[in-house]
Amino acid sequence: MKAGGWKDRMFPWRRLRRLGILGMNERNADFVLPYNPRSLYQLVDDKRRTKALAIELGIPVPRLYAVVEIEHQIEDLSRLLAPYGEFVVKPSHGSGGEGILVVESRSDGRYRRCSGLVLTEEDLGHHISNILSGMYSLGGIPDCALIEYRVNFDPLFTEVSYLGVPDIRIVVFRGVPVMAMIRAPTRLSDGKANLHQGAVGVGVDMITGRTYNGIWRERRIEEHPDTGGELAGICVPHWDDILTMAARCNDMVGMGYIGVDIVLDRDLGPLMLELNARPGLSIQLATRTGLLPRLRYLEGLREIPRDVPERVALAKTVANRF
Amino acid sequence: MSKLHVRLLAAVLTAVGLALCYYKVEILGLPLLPTEQAEVWTVEARIEFKARRDTAVKVQFAIPRAPRGYTVLDENFVASDYGLTTDDNGLRRQARWAIRETHGWQVLYYRIHLAKDPAAEASPPPTGVVMPVEPQSLPEPLQAAARGLLNEVRSKSADNVTFAQALLQRLNAADADSNVSLLRQDITGPDDWARRIVAILREADVSARPVYLAILKDNASRGSLTPWVEVFDGDSWVDLNPSSGETGLPGDAIVWTVGSEPLLEITGGKNGRVEYSVRRHSQEMTQIAEQRARKMGSRIMEFSLFSLPVKTQNVYRVLLLVPIGAFLIVFLRNVVGLQTFGTFMPILIAAAFRETQLLWGVAMFCLLVALGLLLRFYLESLKLLLVPRLAAVLIIVILLMAMVSVMTYKLGLDRGVSVALFPMVIMAMTIERMSMVWEEFGPVEALKQGFGSLAVAVLGYLSMSSDYLGHLVFVFPELLLVVLALTLLLGRYTGYRLLELWRFRGALKG
Structure with a gap:
């Protein structure tokens, strides 16, 4: 990019502006505030409600085994968990992957986490009790703990993830998917899939579903830092299904600007994990593309088709243009 | 749409804030700088007399009307048990003290505090007031001498003022002729002299009157008033120096009273005497302007923060700085x-720093947080529920604060006691949040955010402890409307954050 020259070097924001990079202030003021009504936040923040809504609309989600709502239920934990060898415990109002505990297997009353740590039943109980008291929820409001199906991710991703489940984050604006990336956990991110916690972000081509560019800690990388797996060139299966699913999530909660987190299960295919009402800043680094041109284009459209396949087609057109 | 709305609102708020501020600076004369000092003169008249037994005492004393070039900040009348009234006939102002029964030596005080103010005009005499006509006072032999002199002078003058000046030159000349010697003969002091001049001028049908000046000279005590002469030139009264004929008042002088009536009249007493003393001191402009504005009957000052009790004023001196800190936070975050x-x-911590002083504040903040964190990590191993754990941290924080206070006090470091001013709930929350971040994201992130908060608190302290800003927001609280306008504008700021330029540096390189 030659135009601009010294001015771009003097004023880096001019360059960012031309690249169409969306900043946090602009995202909050122009997209989150106008398109996401406050009253709908609870549908997104409460994973239990999101899940219920998704089931109603037939969007596949990881199965919910049990909900722990009150301290008293912790005493019954072993009975409650008896049928399940592996499961995930997560706070219903958690954010940023905090408070999620993945149990891989268990033997005589001890639970083995995927990190290899072994927990006693008391440890697990304390963790759930912390969740209930609101340790992981915003503002410390009392929460409930969800115990759900542990996703066996698609073997396609084994090479690019370390201790955790990689997921696909798709930003959806006015019901049209606009950008996608894969977030792969690393040793640094401790199994979590958030970029600012040290996960790897991999840009995905919206049209073909092929990965093409990796970033880790805001730097470009070619290989996964822990496993050494090649990041580019992975072809995400069921890509159109995934886009369709993301587009439908918009209809489900009625918010105009959301991030949809989807995991690929080996047996069950794409499952919707959770929604996010404030997505989309790091994704621009992973895809090496600014969100603004696409968002502004869609914002300018008088009407967005109601039909989901048409919106997926529109998503590809938009991605192709900008 | 809402962006335009916000901009309009911000423009209106800014305009209102600045207009009010401009009015206060230009019209009321409130200073923009906190250090501006002005000279204040205090003139004190001490009246002394011996009261007769068993009779009512009345004292009439001439006092200044608002003098030209000065603002009267305050006036005090000090006399125990005396009843006091003042009246102003448009020319002279008088204080009247009265008491039904007293005896022995009496002392009354009148004090006036003046500040120099070039803009202040002498209060004009109300229209329709007739100048008192004073009786001819030249005795027969002097009248003849005066007429002779006047005839000589008249030919060398054009109008009343030049006539009076020429006369004064003759009267004060070193080589006196017989007429002048006769007129000078029985003069005992400057007061007599001024009255004599007025009488001679009246002989020539020139309107003249004596005036009495208080010369503002620092540390003058037991002084008296300086007599001066005024001549009417058809439009206004012109001041003349009775011993040289020069026009104008001496520098640093105020007109105490006008006319030849006696300055002091006492009924029911004898041996009346007045002594004047003058003192100069400097006072903050703000106070002067505030007092002056109140004298002017300004509604704005009537409802300003200065009308509150001093204790409440001091609370607002701190509170009004909080918006500055809040704006700083908005800026640093967005x-x-x-x-x-x-x-x-960070703003609450910064407010506490105001009391503890910066270095002590930072040191004690670090000490408290470090100790709190250590104990918090210990609590973690006890696996407590959230609210009890928070309460436990709070209790520990308070105990630590008490301990630090006692220890530093015993060591003779008085400053340490002020640790009690830290907002302890905020400290407990900070420790809790910091330990969570420590566990979730590691010590690096926790220390980064901890020192970030501390840095913001220090910046907040620096802006909130600025004398200049403190003065501005307290004297011109309407400027906070401008701060509000800026905050609203930043509320619609959609540009990049400075640190985002760093975050997206990858994109910039590409």
């Missing part, structure tokens, strides 16, 4: 992109 523990926590 424009720079800094992260802090809790939105306004």
Whole structure:
């Protein structure tokens, strides 16, 4: 990019502006505030409600085994968990992957986490009790703990993830998917899939579903830092299904600007994990593309088709243009 | 749409704030700088007399009307048990003290505090007031001498003023002729002299009157008033120096009273005497302007913060700085992109720093947080529920504060006691949040955010402890409307944050 020259070097924001990079202030003021009504936040923040809504609309989600709502239920934990060898415990109002505990297997009353740590039943109980008291929820409001199906991710991703489940984050604006990336956990991110916690972000081509560019800690990388797996060139299966699913999530909660987190299960295919009402800043680094041109284009459209396949087609057109 | 709305609102708020501020500076004369000092003169008249037994005493004393070039800040009348009235006939102002029964030596005081103010005009005499006509006072032999002199002078003058000047030159000349010697003969002091001049001028049908000046000279005590002469030139009264004929008042002088009536009249007493003393001191402009504005009957000053009790004023001196800190936070978070523990926590810490002094504050903050963190990590191993754990941290914080206070006090470091001013709930929350971040994201992130918060608190302290800003927001609280306008504008700021330029540097390289 030659135009601009010294001015771009003097004023880096001019360059960012031309690249169409969306900043946090602009995202909050122009997209989150106008398109996401406050009253709908609870549908997104409460994973239990999101899940219920998704089931109603037939969007596949990881199965919910049990909900722990009150301290008293912790005493019954072993009975409650008896049928399940592996499961995930997560706070219903958690954010940023905090408070999620993945149990891989268990033997005589001890639970083995995927990190290899072994927990006693008391440890697990304390963790759930912390969740209930609101340790992981915003503002410390009392929460409930969800115990759900542990996703066996698609073997396609084994090479690019370390201790955790990689997921696909798709930003959806006015019901049209606009950008996608894969977030792969690393040793640094401790199994979590958030970029600012040290996960790897991999840009995905919206049209073909092929990965093409990796970033880790805001730097470009070619290989996964822990496993050494090649990041580019992975072809995400069921890509159109995934886009369709993301587009439908918009209809489900009625918010105009959301991030949809989807995991690929080996047996069950794409499952919707959770929604996010404030997505989309790091994704621009992973895809090496600014969100603004696409968002502004869609914002300018008088009407967005109601039909989901048409919106997926529109998503590809938009991605192709900008 | 809403962007335009916000801009209009911000423009209106800014305009209102600045207009009010402009009015206060230009019309009321409130200073923009906190250090501006002005000279204040205090003139004190001490009246002494011996009261007769068993009779009512009345004292009439001439006092200044608002003098030209000065603002009267305050006036005091000090006399125990005397009843006091003042009246102003448009020319002279008088204080009247009265008491039904007293005896022995009596002392009354009148004090006036003046500040120099070039803009202040002498209060004009109300229209329709007739100048008192004073009786001819030249005795027969002097009348003849005066007429002779006047005839000589008249030919060398054009109008009343030049006539009076020429006369004064003759009267004060070193080589006196017989007429002048006769007129000078029985003069005992400057007061007599001024009255004699007035009488001679009246002989020539020139309107003249004596005036009495208080010369503002620092540390003058037991002084008296300086007599001066005024001549009417058809439009206004012109001041003349009775011993040289020069026009104008001496520098640093005020007109105490006008006319030849006696300055002091006492009924029911004898041996009346007045002594004047003058003192100069400097006072803050703000106070002067505030007093002056009140004298002017300004509604704005009537409802200003100065009308509150001093104790409440001091509370507002701190409170009004909080918006400045809040704006700083908005700027640092939304424009720079800094992260802090809790939105306004650094501002509350900064407010505490005001009391503890910066270095002590920072040292004690670090000590408290470090000790708190250590104990918090210990609590973690006990696996407590959230609210009890928070309460436990709070209790520990308070105990630590008490301990630090006692220890530093015993060591003779008085400053340490002020640790009690830290907002302890905020401290407990900070420690809790910091330990969570420590566990979730590691010590590096926790220390980064901790020192970030501390840095913001220090910046907040520096801006909130500025004398200049403190003065501005207290004297011109309407400027906070401008701060509000800026905050609203930043609320619609959609540009990049400074740290985002760093975050997206990857994109910039590409």
